Amino acid sequence: MTDPLVKSMALLRELIDEAAVVAGFTGAGISTESGVPDFRSPDSPWMKNKPIPFDLYLKSEEARKEAWRRKFIMDDLYRGARPSRGHKAFASLVESGRMPGIITQNIDGLHQASGVPETQVIELHGNGxxxxxxxxxxxxxxxxxxxxxxxxxxxxxxxxxxxxxxxxTVSFGQAMPESAMRKALKLTLACDLFLTVGSSLVVHPAASLPAMAKENGAKLVILNREPTPLDPIADLVIHGEIGPVLSECIPGGR
Incomplete structure (x- = not known):
């Protein structure tokens, strides 16, 4: 483990310890350790089995049949996926009362499988x-x-x-769930630490939430393998593996 990473992890632990209300925000990266493929890798199976746009799904019986065919191919690819160390770390923060909710772009249900109550998982893109x-x-x-x-x-x-x-799930062209967006906004504006994990932060309106938290006075942490558009405004950026970092930085996250 490199010296800069060790220092960044120490700062992350400090920020978590000092925070009264931590908002969790997760993208596909937290689930790759569980075997769930992300969307943007060049060889991602999602590229071969792209979700059908919502308007076409409504109009065409053939499109609906194709959508289900692709859905079950993808389901079989990560059948048996279990919560990662990152999921478990977030679950421990929720259990401690420090993290009132997790805002997620994921549709895999792994936050719930890690023990987080369904009422505390805010699914912006639905559930598959x-x-x-x-x-x-x-x-x-x-x-x-x-x-x-x-x-x-x-x-x-x-x-x-x-x-x-x-x-x-919320398909391309389908309206975002209003209730989930309201809950996400409420948590975003209530937190003093916004912890973003495994998201490229390019899909809107979800990607606007970390910036909103920062503008409202919260500390912003971004943990992701690759750089994101919001790295320049974050208080801490860690480009590293999610499971090892969170399991070391969050008590009970192993």
Whole structure:
């Protein structure tokens, strides 16, 4: 471990110790240690199985069938993924009461799997571990969807109202969930430390939250393998591996 990294980790521990309210913010990088592929790597399987845009999903039965086909290919790639050291570190901060909530761009449900209550995970891009009816909101287990899809080759419709059933993720062109955005904004403005982990900070409006926290007087920490557009305004930037850094800097994070 290099001397600059050791110093940065010591500062991170100090900032966490001094903070009264820590806001967690996570992107795909926190889940790569769990085996979940990110979106932007050149060889990412997401590039071969890109999500179908929302307007096309609504218009076309063929598009819905293709969307489910791609969805199940991706699900099989990281089936059995377990929370990483980064997830566990954040879970320990939530359990301690220091982190009231985690704002995440991820759809894998691994924060909940690490022990964080569902009510304290703010999912800006939805959740890929279940499906919902776009008309009545009924929730469906993915096993139900898959069994019907594989048996008939058709995209299932809602048993209650006949509406379109879709993975509970936010697709390209689909409106961001208003409730999640309100909760994220509230936490952003309430914190005195905004801890950003594993996000490239290029997808908006989510990427505007760290800057908003900083402008409101919070300390901003960015932990990511690669540089981000907000590195110049951060109080601390660590370009390193998320699991090792967080497990050393957060009590109970191992």
């Amino acid at each position: 571990t279940y499906a919902t009816c776009l008309s009545c909101g009924r929730r469906y287990d993915l096993g139900w969807v898959r069994s019907r899809f594989e048996a008939s080759g058709e995209a299932p419709v809602c048993e209650t109202c006949g509406g379109i059933v879709k993975s509970a």
